[in-house]
Amino acid sequence: MTAITTAPPTPSPLVLRRPAARSIVAPLATLTRRRFALSAHTPREIVVPLMTPILFSVVIAPALAKVTGAIHGIDYMSFVAIGTVGLLVPLNCMFAGIGVIVDRQSGARRDLLAAPVPRSLIVFGNLAVALSISAFQVVALFVAAVLRGAQFDARPTGVVFFAAAAVLLAVAMYGGAEILANRISKQEEYIGAVPAIAIVPWFFAGSLFPISALPTFLGAFAKVLPLTHALAVMRYGLLDGRATGLHDIWGMTNATAMAALSLLVVAAYAALLLSLSVRVFSRAAVK
Amino acid sequence: MRDISFAVAQGEVFGLLGPNGAGKSTTVGMLTTTVRPTAGTARLMGHDVAADPLAARSVSAVVFQEPTVDGALTGRRNLEIHARLWGVDPTTSSTAIDDVLDSFGLADLASRTVESYSGGQRRRLEIARALVSAPEVLFLDEPTVGLDPRIRFELLDLIAGLRARAETTVVLTTHYLDEAERLCDRVAIVHEGRIVALDAPTKLLAGMGANLVELRVDGDASRALRKLRARGLAGDDAFAVGATLTVPVHDRSARQAVAAIAELDIATGAISARPPTLDDVYLRLTGDRLAA
Numbered sequence: 001m002t003a004i005t006t007a008p009p010t011p012s013p014l015v016l017r018r019p020a021a022r023s024i025v026a027p028l029a030t031l032t033r034r035r036f037a038l039s040a041h042t043p044r045e046i047v048v049p050l051m052t053p054i055l056f057s058v059v060i061a062p063a064l065a066k067v068t069g070a071i072h073g074i075d076y077m078s079f080v081a082i083g084t085v086g087l088l089v090p091l092n093c094m095f096a097g098i099g100v101i102v103d104r105q106s107g108a109r110r111d112l113l114a115a116p117v118p119r120s121l122i123v124f125g126n127l128a129v130a131l132s133i134s135a136f137q138v139v140a141l142f143v144a145a146v147l148r149g150a151q152f153d154a155r156p157t158g159v160v161f162f163a164a165a166a167v168l169l170a171v172a173m174y175g176g177a178e179i180l181a182n183r184i185s186k187q188e189e190y191i192g193a194v195p196a197i198a199i200v201p202w203f204f205a206g207s208l209f210p211i212s213a214l215p216t217f218l219g220a221f222a223k224v225l226p227l228t229h230a231l232a233v234m235r236y237g238l239l240d241g242r243a244t245g246l247h248d249i250w251g252m253t254n255a256t257a258m259a260a261l262s263l264l265v266v267a268a269y270a271a272l273l274l275s276l277s278v279r280v281f282s283r284a285a286v287k
Numbered sequence: 288m289r290d291i292s293f294a295v296a297q298g299e300v301f302g303l304l305g306p307n308g309a310g311k312s313t314t315v316g317m318l319t320t321t322v323r324p325t326a327g328t329a330r331l332m333g334h335d336v337a338a339d340p341l342a343a344r345s346v347s348a349v350v351f352q353e354p355t356v357d358g359a360l361t362g363r364r365n366l367e368i369h370a371r372l373w374g375v376d377p378t379t380s381s382t383a384i385d386d387v388l389d390s391f392g393l394a395d396l397a398s399r400t401v402e403s404y405s406g407g408q409r410r411r412l413e414i415a416r417a418l419v420s421a422p423e424v425l426f427l428d429e430p431t432v433g434l435d436p437r438i439r440f441e442l443l444d445l446i447a448g449l450r451a452r453a454e455t456t457v458v459l460t461t462h463y464l465d466e467a468e469r470l471c472d473r474v475a476i477v478h479e480g481r482i483v484a485l486d487a488p489t490k491l492l493a494g495m496g497a498n499l500v501e502l503r504v505d506g507d508a509s510r511a512l513r514k515l516r517a518r519g520l521a522g523d524d525a526f527a528v529g530a531t532l533t534v535p536v537h538d539r540s541a542r543q544a545v546a547a548i549a550e551l552d553i554a555t556g557a558i559s560a561r562p563p564t565l566d567d568v569y570l571r572l573t574g575d576r577l578a579a
Contacts, residue, residue: 110321
């Protein structure tokens, strides 16, 4: 093989211009607004995850409440309303992951990857939208549940516990969704995996009944699920001042300490899955 | 890629020409930090793409081979997002966006969602988007692939217009010979991950003579080539690929060369004369054809 080469035209002296240091706030806001606009364009991503939990909260839970009455002195309809948050948040976050695949297959992801901003901001922008939509959906769920007769004890500290658990759960679930979306090539395969991650754990996590009602080995399994801890804290915040759900997990008597421990567990999952998701995204982005 | 090395001058339009799989897009991927190099160094405007990728990305923009736009958003919104991410001053970005939309004939489409655009309109939008940030280095990765001929020629006019932006260095990958000849100041011909030739298209073509004669030989083409050389009808730059002999003509007219060859006792299926193309340069260097 022959190589023909010539010297390039004499380059003009190059002055190395360092780009001005930029705040990450503006690009993060841009990426978040972009994801909002794309999500708004596909309302099914917002509406579909809401349908099953609303149905549970408004139709199924009241019907079951008639049969079961109360659990640990808590009205069953209210008990399930909080439990339904444990279905809504994972479903919404997993549906948000579809946007990652669409971005990769037919969106502007490659242009975003060529942008002079840290690539992790793309993940954080998506996360911000998943959190916002989850918050909107949780509010919609609570409005529906209250209209149907559910009752909550919304003291400020309780609301803070609830919000912290819900946010950390959403972060953990979105981290999982982002990881999955970057490792699965086809949307169909991703959607097939959604029930296994968003729905199956819900049955073991004390959503519809206390985990103390589970066989011992399933109870032990439930205690490692972030959803179990998140639901127990949420109920402690808005419904269950005696912290019976937390007691089923930790067996302690100090409710605040148990809530803090469970929040720590959910936070650890959130930190682990989010950092993993950034890593997986960055590796998937660069061939 | 294997041991490639080239430098592009500021303001130059530089082409990477080669067939699919030659390594052109991989090269662009490494320069735009979407492909991780395993060895070597590359600098964009002095910024090392591996050590300082953000700085390298801040001086460049890319038009990718595959469509890379948000179809659900309007054309203007796509440009605005790019401008924000590239740090274009918000007070001037609106004007910059209006300017490129005008330049690329997209002003009337700007408020429509991109999914309603034709293939050519999308491509124009992608090039316009890349220019919004006034990049010092613009990468165009096979920008006309998949477009119908009319739109392709329209787009070539637009890309040719980029030459007027003297401050912008353009790196263009293509497997279309006419694009490389028409648009590029210099062309690197890429074959199996290596650069096999690098020069101005006119100089690469000049090495093939003003014309060349092509013969389809019935029988041993190498033997026929030796015979032509022995008679002084072919030089060292003539070559045989399969049953086809390609003979650059330097010191006589094409008609004279065809007549002289026809007088020899060589069984030919066909003989013709034509000006050389970059495909002939590629064929001589690699034994393969660029054009299908």
